Amino acid sequence: MEDVIRSLGYLCLGSRLKRIGEQLQADAQQLLDGLEVPLQSSQYPLLAALDRLGPLAVGELAQSLRLTQPGVTRSVSLLVELELVEAVQSDDDQRRKMVSLTAKGHRLVDVAKRSVWPRIESAVADLCQDLSGPLLDQLAAIEDGLAAAPLDRRLKKGVAQ
Amino acid sequence: MEDVIRSLGYLCLGSRLKRIGEQLQADAQQLLDGLEVPLQSSQYPLLAALDRLGPLAVGELAQSLRLTQPGVTRSVSLLVELELVEAVQSDDDQRRKMVSLTAKGHRLVDVAKRSVWPRIESAVADLCQDLSGPLLDQLAAIEDGLAAAPLDRRLKKGVAQ
DNA sequence: CCATGTTATATAACGTGTTATGAATTGATC
DNA sequence: GATCAATTCATAACACGTTATATAACATGG
Numbered sequence: 129m130e131d132v133i134r135s136l137g138y139l140c141l142g143s144r145l146k147r148i149g150e151q152l153q154a155d156a157q158q159l160l161d162g163l164e165v166p167l168q169s170s171q172y173p174l175l176a177a178l179d180r181l182g183p184l185a186v187g188e189l190a191q192s193l194r195l196t197q198p199g200v201t202r203s204v205s206l207l208v209e210l211e212l213v214e215a216v217q218s219d220d221d222q223r224r225k226m227v228s229l230t231a232k233g234h235r236l237v238d239v240a241k242r243s244v245w246p247r248i249e250s251a252v253a254d255l256c257q258d259l260s261g262p263l264l265d266q267l268a269a270i271e272d273g274l275a276a277a278p279l280d281r282r283l284k285k286g287v288a289q
Numbered sequence: 290m291e292d293v294i295r296s297l298g299y300l301c302l303g304s305r306l307k308r309i310g311e312q313l314q315a316d317a318q319q320l321l322d323g324l325e326v327p328l329q330s331s332q333y334p335l336l337a338a339l340d341r342l343g344p345l346a347v348g349e350l351a352q353s354l355r356l357t358q359p360g361v362t363r364s365v366s367l368l369v370e371l372e373l374v375e376a377v378q379s380d381d382d383q384r385r386k387m388v389s390l391t392a393k394g395h396r397l398v399d400v401a402k403r404s405v406w407p408r409i410e411s412a413v414a415d416l417c418q419d420l421s422g423p424l425l426d427q428l429a430a431i432e433d434g435l436a437a438a439p440l441d442r443r444l445k446k447g448v449a450q
Numbered sequence: 451c452c453a454t455g456t457t458a459t460a461t462a463a464c465g466t467g468t469t470a471t472g473a474a475t476t477g478a479t480c
Numbered sequence: 481g482a483t484c485a486a487t488t489c490a491t492a493a494c495a496c497g498t499t500a501t502a503t504a505a506c507a508t509g510g
Contacts, residue, residue: 129349129352130341130342131355132338132342133334133354136337137410138409138413139406139410140333140334141310141313141417142310142312142317142330143314143331143334144310145313146306146310147310147356148303148306149302149303149306149307149308152302156303170304173293173297176301177293180291180293181293192290192291192293193294194292245300249298249300253299259424260421261421262417262421263417263420263427270424
């Protein structure tokens with residue numbers, strides 16, 4: 129059956145990018161499911177931001193992820209619930225709420241950094257390797273590549289196994 | 290403020306593609322808002338599929354868009370409500386529900402094809418023109434390009450205006 | 451022909467993004 | 481110092497994707 133969105137080219141580029149992104153996240157989820165904590169792949173960027181940049185206010189976190197503030201507020205609530213993150217009112221400005229990794233959050237990030245993120249990165253790199261040329265062609269190659277072998281079948285031996 | 294998702298490269302490619310896709314759809318929405326019918330940009334691919342392929346059962350529609358069946362079922366309900374689409378039980382197999390454009394749906398598609406889709410296509414092509422090289426670099430160029438000038442500022446004179 | 455398995459769609463619940471808006475705090479101006 | 485604007489976060493409502501599951505219709509084998 130014809131893939132209409134692919135056929136429409138630039139006209140449906142937005143839909144197409146979203147679709148590929150969702151599939152990549154779903155594929156990555158399978159690799160993340162091995163970790164101790166049950167957490168969706170979409171929550172990891174927030175943890176990674178705190179890991180890279182240190183404690184941040186909600187609004188700063190939103191900026192660093194290019195998301196809206198309400199979206200970040202909700203994610204933070206979820207992560208607080210899971211005890212991966214801590215949120216305390218700032219002293220000097222009581223409107224601000226500083227978010228930081230808890231010890232448990234640090235542990236999760238450290239484990240992920242060591243054991244899972246390198247695998248995801250390497251699998252995605254494998255998927256995208258040798259891509260060149262026009263964007264639409266590269267996207268088609270990614271779609272075909274994922275259909276042929278999802279990320280978890282692209283694990284290289286020796287990569288942080 | 291550092292864009293963490295961009296910095297993380299292949300590791301966050303899924304989040305990044307979704308994010309760019311959402312922005313493209315939001316930008317396209319502005320161009321579509323000029324039409325008679327208030328409809329989200331994400332619904333147009335379904336109409337385009339029916340226009341290209343003719344009447345389809347719900348499951349076939351899902352296949353042609355690479356979406357899941359429940360998602361398509363919901364969109365169809367919405368479009369039926371707007372009288373853009375008609376859904377009737379198939380005679381030979383009463384489990385199947387054939388979906389087709391109504392006269393109003395055809396009119397909308399025709400107007401869009403003539404007046405808006407070419408503009409979107411041309412604006413996106415403008416955004417992506419001269420892109421080459423590694424995927425991550427092209428994505429960065431798209432992000433920067435959209436930030437500098439959203440789609441509605443990339444309308445070429447003379448394109449189905 | 452009936453029982454059983456398969457297929458097509460519907461529905462419910464959830465995840466995660468958005469916009470719009472409200473409430474609390476801060477800052478600035480008269 | 482009181483008032484008014486701006487900033488920060490929270491909340492509600494919506495959009496649209498997913499998975500899991502129910503229901504109805506079809507198909508097949510005894």
